[in-house]
Amino acid sequence: MRKRVLALLFMGIVIVLTGCWNRNELTDLAFVVGMAIDNSDDQIEVSIQVVEPQQINAKGGSTRIPAIMYKSKADTLAEALRKMMTVCPRKPYVSHLRVLAIGESLARVGIADTLDYISRDHEFRNDFSIIIAKGGKGADVLSILTALEPIPSNSLFDTLRVSSREWAPTTTITLDELITDLVSQGKNPVLSGIERTGDLKVGRSLDNLESTTPNGNVRLVGLAVFQKDKLVGWLDEADSKGYNYIEGNVKRTIGNVTCADGGQISFEVLNTKSNMKGVIKNGEPQIDIRLLVEQNVAEVKCQVDLMKLETIEGLQERSNKQLKELIQHTIHEVQAKYQSDIFGFGEVIHRNDPKGWQQIKDNWQELFTKLSVNVEVETKTRLTGTTSNSLVEELKKKK
Structure with missing residues (x-):
């Protein structure tokens, strides 16, 4: 009797452990490297930048941009991201996110609701950089093409990393650091600011890569000062x-x-x-x-x-x-x-x-x-x- 019970228990364990209930095929995922969150008509507008692997690995070069932006709007961030699948043919996968750009108008209203969802979702890691789009929208700074790095989000991430190491006025702030500052007693957060320059339409096109002096660019512009979760000014x-x-x-x-x-x-x-x-x-x-x-x-x-x-x-x-x-x-x-x-x-x-x-x-x-x-x-x-x-x-x- 004892052996029979042990055998049944063992079989039950094997059945439970077999397979992956939450499995996702790589061909079903859209790898998100950049995300922007902005205000739009009393709603949240979310923009995601997705890598196109075929263009990155294309032999002999490619005439297409190796990343694409998708946008959606809703009353909440969670709803907007889920609604994204009405325009994106694959499920957005955010574990490879490198940069989150928040528009200045949204930052002045408050970023607590945004961070609450991101900190709860298990697919978001906590090591991506967070920046504020000074005087504009986060989606715009994510869309500027640069020659040295074909994927705009990777270019922003590298610029932040290099600048914070070699140039004192800038710094990198990750999700876990930002949340720590927000909940700490006696400390308010700062975030690096970034500003779009030049022609936005040209900056989004391959024409921006065909000139030694690009018509569209982005630059780091000091630090954003927060009072709790609201942007109050700039240094x-x-x-x-x-x-x-x-x-x-x-x-x-x-x-x-x-x-x-x-x-x-x-x-x-x-x-x-x-x-x-x-x-x-x-x-x-x-x-x-x-x-x-x-x-x-x-x-x-x-x-x-x-x-x-x-x-x-x-x-x-x-x-x-x-x-x-x-x-x-x-x-x-x-x-x-x-x-x-x-x-x-x-x-x-x-x-x-x-x-x-x-x-x-x-x-x-x-x-x-x-x-x-x-x-x-x-x-x-x-x-x-x-x-x-x-x-x-x-x-x-x-x-």
Whole structure:
């Protein structure tokens, strides 16, 4: 009897494990690499960019664009994506999504509903980049063709990745990072902005690839500031750089320092480390920021002797001063204009003094605008190049 029961149990397990109830054939799927979400007539308009594998693998080149856009509108994002199958011949598969572009008008209304659905759907991964289409629609920035990367969504993804690594005013924000900032106590999110330039109609066509100066293009344009889930404004290039220095996001970039006798020296930033501490003294919150920067001399356009230690020390002091002023300007700009703690100062206080945070959290937005922030910057110059003096200044002496 016991053996018979075990045999029946084993057969039941085998039957349950056999086959895949949720199986999808590759030929039935449309692989989505880019998605845009916009407002349209009080509805949600969803645009998906689907890869066309036959054109990517075509031998001898192809005269067709290797990606296609599909659009649908509905009252909710979930409904719009399901409705997409009335125009798309295959089921959209979003696990390979690389970029989500959100139109500015929708971002100003709020993105919580959008993120709620995306975070719940098991097919969405959490490692794709999210950007805001400044002054326009997300669908437009996804449709511009570029020569180096034939699929627009891949081009945007690569531009974000390279720019955030080499140019300080930009940064990449993924879904999980954005949700973490939204639900954290004492921190509001930022997202990179992107702007379409030139002729949209030409940018969408193969004609855009047949010129050394394309008529349509896209460019990164600073950071979008949020108050909870709503877009409230934009940081310019300088303040976006200041934000990333505060957050320790700067990996490599170029910074200019004014020489004592005029002219400039450019430094290549190699590495940065930012440390923030928050305390509450006599009922008043206070933040201390300490920034460490390693840099090399990149370009010299003034008369200095880089072989002298006092010269290097003087330039480092100027670097410290300019970076400190940049960071302070960014903080004051956000405090005065947007009253949104995008730096996570409240989160730092919450982490360092949980009891103290409970006493001030309800009034944090008001306290943030008056918050005292102490900034300390230390730069270290590693290399000065293969020549000691400016080539430009040496040539002037020959005249």
